[in-house]
Amino acid sequence: MSDVTPDGPAEHTPASTAELVHRAAEQVSRLVRDELALARAEMTEKGRRAGVGAGLLGSGGLVAMYGVAAMLAAVVLGLAEVMPGWLAALLVSVLLFGCAAGLALLGRGRLRQAGPPVPEEAVRSVRADIDELKERAHR
DSSP: OOOEETTEEOOSSOOOHHHHHHHHHHHHHHHHHHHHHHHHHHHHHHHHHHHHHHHHHHHHHHHHHHHHHHHHHHHHHHHTTTSOHHHHHHHHHHHHHHHHHHHHHHHHHHHHHHOOSSOHHHHHHHHHHHHHHHHHHHO
16 A cells, blocks of 8 residues: 655655654645635635725715705705895704714713723733743743
């Protein structure tokens, strides 16, 4: 019975432990490189799809903003039927600035509650892993 390796027919002499470890390291290295290449290709494709989706979403938001501007113009023109035009525009502007201030204050409060943008749980987990490895190395 003859064994076949990726390099051709296997020799019938038993391989030394060092050779086996070397082959295993090469195979693991090749496997890791291949897996990383596959992950990179997969993420590139997902990134393209996400980019197209984000572009469409942004375009929809821009068109909606124009719709809101047209609606506000209609409100100003409607109010201008019962009061001077400048007063109608001023009233709508004051209401919009009030809404903007309220949203800004609400957002600031939520940002303060969120804390620092550090993945604290992941950092804690990595530190625990490092401590465990150090402890095992000292044994």
